[in-house]
Amino acid sequence: MSSAEEKKKESIDEKGTEGRKPQTITAVTVDPEHLARLKADKKKFHRKRRIKDWAMFTGYLTPSLVGVMLFFFLPLLLILKTSFQRSSTNSDFVGFVNYERVLTNESFINAAKNSMAFSGIAVPLSVLLALLLAILLNTKLPGKSIFRSILLNPMMVPVASVVLIWQVCFSYNGLANGWGFYQLFEPDRIDWLKSDHSQFVILLLFLWKNLGYNMVLFLAALNSIDEEILEAATMDGAGSLRRFFSIKMYFLAPTLFFVAIMSLINSFKIFREVYLLTGDHPYAKLYMLQHFMNNQFTNLDYSKLSAGAIIMCLFMIVIVGVLFFAEAKFDADVEG
Amino acid sequence: MSTKTEQQRRDEASQARRKVQTRVERDLSFFEKMDDTAKEEFFKQEKAKSLKVRRARKIKRRITIAIGLIIAASVSILAIIPVFFTFLNSFMSSAEIAHNYGIIFQSLSGHAEQGATYLAKSPTITLVPQKVTIEQYLNLLFMSPTYLLKFWNSIILVVPIVIGQMGVSCLAAYSFARYRRKRREVLFFSYIILMLMPFQVTLVPNYMISESLGILNTRWAIILPGIFSTFAIFLLTKYMRQIPIAYIEAAKLDGATEWQIFTKIAVPLCKNAVFALSILLFIDYWNMVEQPLVLLTNADKQPMSVFLSQINEAEIGIAFAASALYMIPPLLIFLWGEEYLVEGISRSGVK
DSSP, X not given: OOHHHHHHHHHHHHTTOTTSOOOOOOOOOOOHHHHHHHHHHHHHHHHHHHHHHHHHHHHHHHHHHHHHIIIIIHHHHHHHHHTTBSSSSOOOBOTTHHHHHXXXXXXXXXXXXXXXXXXXXXXXXXXXXXXXXXXXXXXSOTTXXXXXXXXXXXXXXXXXXXXXXXXXXXXXXXXXXXXTGGGGTOSSOOOGGGSTTHHHHHHHHHHHHHHHHHHHHXXXXXXXXXXXXXHHHHHTTOOHHXXXXXXXXXXXXXXXXXXXXXXXXXXXTTHHHHHHHHOSSOOGGGOOHHHHHHHHHHHTOHHHHHHHHHHHHHHHHHHHHHHHHHHHHHHHHHHO | OTTSOHHHHHHHHHHHHHTOOOOOOOOOOHHHHSOHHHHHXXXXXXXXXXXXXXXXXXXXXXXXXXXXXXXXXXXXXXXXXXXXXXXXXXXXXXXXXXXXXXXXXXXXXXXXXXXXXXXXXXXXXXXXXXXXXXXXXXXXXXXXHHHHHHHHHHHHHHHHHHHHHHHHXXXXXXXXXXXXXXXHHHHHHHHHHHHHOOHHHHXXXXXXXXXXXXXXXXXXXXXXXXXXXXXXXXXXXXXXXXXXXXXXXXXXXXXXXXXXXXXIIIHHHTHHHHHHHHHHHHHHHHTOOHHHHHXXXXXXXXXXXXXXXXXXXXXXXXXXXXXXXXXXXXXXXXXXXXXXXXXXXHHHHOO
């Protein structure tokens, strides 16, 4: 008897079939040809199933894939091509001329500077303030859920509806001047939206709108931290600050990245607010990248427009890539 | 020998084994040293001490809670006041609005730069209307059909986008969640990148393709890219991947087809996410400014969001009512679906 058969017998015995007379199992001689055929059948069956699976799930994906290809990926390739052409109708290859034209364009440089300055201030500030608010609402505060609702509320309010209020506050004869807030910056009254402090006004609107969203993200992360770990730390004599920086921050890190990315994306959308407040041609400090793009649309200079879009696309990919990479690296560190 | 109990025998044996010869007397403990009166005295003292500590802690906690409440309340008031303000003002009469805010909009609409009215005046802000009227709303609803048209424009753009995108996204998310091969994951990642792209990038391709399809300046130029936007797919896929595989296998054993698994298991289990995403999409597209500006240059077809910013001096009488009316649908949706929204946002950030 081969060892395999012995094993089988043993296993039968173990199952408590002692009463039965032991069965002898004789080895089956298999026709190798038959075996090969069986194997081939199995392979065929698997391949068939794999193809069937692929077809089915691709079927589910098809509507989206077709749409995305048609409206996003394909035209992106198209504008990549256009960005190297003399114009959208004249398809002479001109190399990087269009890129040069965009990058040396004064209003593009100004717009890029403004957008970056805004994001550079708005993103860290909104992350930090939202984190503080989340920590505040994560304590044993009565009526937490009411505060959460109220803070989340601005997210749902269309910007177009509150633009009026902002104008009431920050125009030359507005409330902020009436109450003397201009003294914080300058001795004289300021026409806020047409001054160097205009970014401050926009920042306020941005924070008003986005803090609630970020706060909810942080709250979720804080709530998902295991109480036992915190309790153990308290037992070991960790104070609340120490608990926060050594434990909570550690668990918050992935959310921190996510919030940072979302805030960055939202900070690029600030054009909406600026446009609603000041229109097509705002004060130089408020001239954002989207203004540049919109004004290019009216000029119908497609090759320049394409080059601009490609530059921004690459820029975004780099930023997102860096953030993802940083997160992956951090995760690797965490897991040891 | 038989008189010895088992326990004694064991003790002896173990002591013999350990060669333990003596028993050491244990020291009297702190409490055992005290007699009853001393004990009582001691306990009294301790109780008083702990009471003091507890009271101090209670006061401290109350103070921190009070400070926290004050901060939270003030931030909340700041957050809610613009909404409140708009609603209150919408019940003022046109004359009152013009009286209160006239100077503001004079300085805003360019007159100020010509020097004529560049006088420092302070506006008179009254939170509560002198006389509550619905004059503005009546004007808005019956006297100016353009507003109603814009309102309708907003609805006709947003509703198809939300419904369409949810449908397409559910299908795609199910596919991404169930079929995980390397190339599919690459595609999924490119979807995420696309989701993260700002309008500055995606509008140009949209414009190009709308132009070549001949749908520029029609509503389809906004609706179609909206439907195929990848925003919802990302979150839905995350949700669907959390469905236990056992559910699906059980359904398969019971003879369910893939389509049945999708409609009877996957979608119902993701109901909350679908609601949350619908709310997020609704507010995002209700708010849209960039797409209509570029893709829908025909002013008659532009939604309310673009139009509200173009309100001029003569119309500020009804501007507040228009603003208030415009924020009512999202606010109602918020009141109805806040739980879904919070859950949806929360789940999107936590891994």
